[in-house]
Amino acid sequence: xxxxxxxxxxxxxxxxxxxxxxxxxxxxxxxxxxxxxxxxxxxxxxxxxxxxxxxxxxxxxxxxxxxxxxxxxxxxxxxxxxxxxxxxxxxxxxxxxxxxxxxxxxxxxxxxxxxxxxxxxxxxxxxxxxxxxxxxxxxxxxxxxxxxxxxxxxxxxxxxxxxxxxxxxxxxxxxxxxxxxxxxxxxxxxxxxxxxxxxxxxxxxxxxxxxxxxxxxxxxxxxxxxxxxxxxxxxxxxxxxxxxxxxxxxxxxxxxxxxxxxxxxxxxxxxxxxxxxxxxxxxxxxxxxxxxxxxxxxxxxxxxxxxxxxxxxxxxxxxxxxxxxxxxxxxxxxxxxxxxxxxxxxxxxxxxxxxxxxxxxxxxxxxxxxxxxxxxxxxxxxxxxxxxxxxxxxxxxxxxxxxxxxxxxxxxxxxxxxxxxxxxxxxxxxxxxxxxxxxxxxxxxxxxxxxxxxxxxxxxxxxxxxxxxxxxxxxxxxxxxxxxxxxxxxxxxxxxxxxxxxxxxxxxxxxxxxxxxxxxxxxxxxxxxxx
Numbered sequence: 001x002x003x004x005x006x007x008x009x010x011x012x013x014x015x016x017x018x019x020x021x022x023x024x025x026x027x028x029x030x031x032x033x034x035x036x037x038x039x040x041x042x043x044x045x046x047x048x049x050x051x052x053x054x055x056x057x058x059x060x061x062x063x064x065x066x067x068x069x070x071x072x073x074x075x076x077x078x079x080x081x082x083x084x085x086x087x088x089x090x091x092x093x094x095x096x097x098x099x100x101x102x103x104x105x106x107x108x109x110x111x112x113x114x115x116x117x118x119x120x121x122x123x124x125x126x127x128x129x130x131x132x133x134x135x136x137x138x139x140x141x142x143x144x145x146x147x148x149x150x151x152x153x154x155x156x157x158x159x160x161x162x163x164x165x166x167x168x169x170x171x172x173x174x175x176x177x178x179x180x181x182x183x184x185x186x187x188x189x190x191x192x193x194x195x196x197x198x199x200x201x202x203x204x205x206x207x208x209x210x211x212x213x214x215x216x217x218x219x220x221x222x223x224x225x226x227x228x229x230x231x232x233x234x235x236x237x238x239x240x241x242x243x244x245x246x247x248x249x250x251x252x253x254x255x256x257x258x259x260x261x262x263x264x265x266x267x268x269x270x271x272x273x274x275x276x277x278x279x280x281x282x283x284x285x286x287x288x289x290x291x292x293x294x295x296x297x298x299x300x301x302x303x304x305x306x307x308x309x310x311x312x313x314x315x316x317x318x319x320x321x322x323x324x325x326x327x328x329x330x331x332x333x334x335x336x337x338x339x340x341x342x343x344x345x346x347x348x349x350x351x352x353x354x355x356x357x358x359x360x361x362x363x364x365x366x367x368x369x370x371x372x373x374x375x376x377x378x379x380x381x382x383x384x385x386x387x388x389x390x391x392x393x394x395x396x397x398x399x400x401x402x403x404x405x406x407x408x409x410x411x412x413x414x415x416x417x418x419x420x421x422x423x424x425x426x427x428x429x430x431x432x433x434x435x436x437x438x439x440x441x442x443x444x445x446x447x448x449x450x451x452x453x454x455x456x457x458x459x460x461x462x463x464x465x466x467x468x469x470x471x472x473x474x475x476x477x478x479x480x481x482x483x484x485x486x487x488x489x490x491x492x493x494x495x496x497x498x499x500x501x502x503x504x505x506x507x508x509x510x511x512x513x514x515x516x517x518x519x520x521x522x523x524x525x526x527x528x529x530x531x
Contacts, residue, residue: 001033003391004407007370008343009301016278017270017353020065022073023259024266034350035366037285043271043352044282046264049111051272053104060103061269067096067103068266074259076252081245088134090248090255091125094118097258100265112268114261121251125244140240147233154226161219169198169213182212271353280354283345288363288403289438291321292342297357299341315357316341318494320440322455324432327442327494329459335442338459338494339407342440343368346405365438366402369395372409392427399436406431406439425449458495 005011019025034040054061072089080086101114109115127139138145169175173193175183190209193199197214204210248255274280278300296315306313316338329335345355349362371391388411398404411424424441425448431437432451441448450456 001367001369004343004368004370005347007372007407007409008340008347010344010347012301012304013344013348014351016274019266019270020068021071021262021266023071023263024068024270027263027267032351033347033367034352035364037287037364040285040350040352040364043268044354046111046268047271047275047352047354048282049108050265050268051275053108054269054272055276064100064103064265064269067099068262068269070096071100071262071266074255076249076255078245078249081248082241084134084136084241087125087128087241087244087248091122091128091134092132093255093258094122094125095130097262098122100262104265112261112264113257114265115257117254118251118258121247124247128244136237136240140244141236144233144236144240147229147236150229151226151233154222154229157222158219158226161215161222165198165213165215165219172196173199175199175211177213182210184208185211267352275354278356280348280356281359282354283349284359284361285349286361286363288365289323289435290363291319291361292363292438293319293359293361294341294345294357295359297341297345297355297360299337299344300356301344302337302340303356314493316494318457319496320455322453323435323438324428324450324454325440325457326428326448326450326454327440327457327459328446329442329444334459336409339409339440339442343370343405343407363438364403365405367398368405368407369398370407370409371395372407372411396430396434399434401436403436403438406437408439408441408443410443411441421445421448428454456497459493 014028014031017028019028034043054064070092072092074089074093075081075086081090098116098118101109101116104112104114125134128134128137136144138148166177169177173196175185175193177183184204185208187207187209190201190211193211194201198216200212200214201209294316296317298313298315303313314334318338327335327338345357345360346362346365346368348355349360350364369391371388392408392411395404395406411427424443424445428439428441428448428450431439432453
């Protein structure tokens, strides 16, 4: 599947799929590929329902996205819950889950199994704060409030004792300990207060000493009382945290249900967003095998590139009724784009997305395989031809138990044409006999024998008459202009019933791209001689 995704440039589209919750992002990374029609129908239905809701209620749709974005990743382990941060995340999750469910109409909540049942638990956690705040509040236990009141009284007493002692030291010795725990003074200057019981001095270096205030027995007793109260506070807090953690853990099954519902909502809303922004339509899925029908299908990566370059894009309209399909055409004629469009739409459809087409009808496959382009790879010393044969053998083996969509682009082009034609013909005949194979071959080889359960197509190709009327023997200046000219006069249409016809556009295109006129003229002469 990785090669098929790469061939179809599917990541260009998939990178636009951006779920908002951590659970949606986990789903995204799993890259699900649906081969069960009932499961896929559920995905389509949820995306369609989310799309209707968001389109009809823009403000609610925006609020939905806000709360989805605020859903945290929740750790429901005992260790995580028995902490302030763990309980804060639980409260944050529940608060946003409640708001998400509340935004949805009752019928839509039922579709997503989004049933809110944790009002009491959220109210309990809300005693510790709302929004982005959470703490073990006094409201959780009367005795906790008493301990904290005692701590506050100790703090006030300690502050008064400290201020009193520091004032005395300023008045007696001129030492200002404001905002300081110690002072560094010259050893000679420190001699005058070295015997004071209110100060503690110790060497700093050869010429200086460090001087610290001594606060006295009353201060130390108050500090000890505070430590006792603080220990009791921590003990009470630990007990409350344990009870809150137990309350959250008691609703673990409910929370996991909320996570499942929120994941579905997140994914459906994101699929609906893409459908609206990219003009995607719901595919129609038939039982395997079934014809593949495309009406104004768009290969999005190429469409975007051509738009950026100021070139026109021709959507694909075609019907493939047979399980073996051979597409003939010249280089730059669009036959590879036909395969890419098929692969792209099939991957999108079986990944749960709507597709970029006015209509797309297909059936489901257990997997998809792309074979081609192997001359760009190396693996264990195999040549490009060897890699293609290895890939085909592996795909062929899967046909024993899987329905496989097979896409072959210029298969066997790295060997001589005579052997390639014989091998391709044998492979196509074999695939025609394999009921689990649904295959497409794009090739420039002519005269292939594909068997009875096959269909042949040809790219319409270069419009010579229109080109001659326009060109008037004046070549295009730069490469961009030459490419625009090819794009202008290349007809990217699929014509059925072209078995054995050879593509005759290569010499014309070579001429447009700047190959010397004498070379082009001689090539045309040789072509005529060989007819």
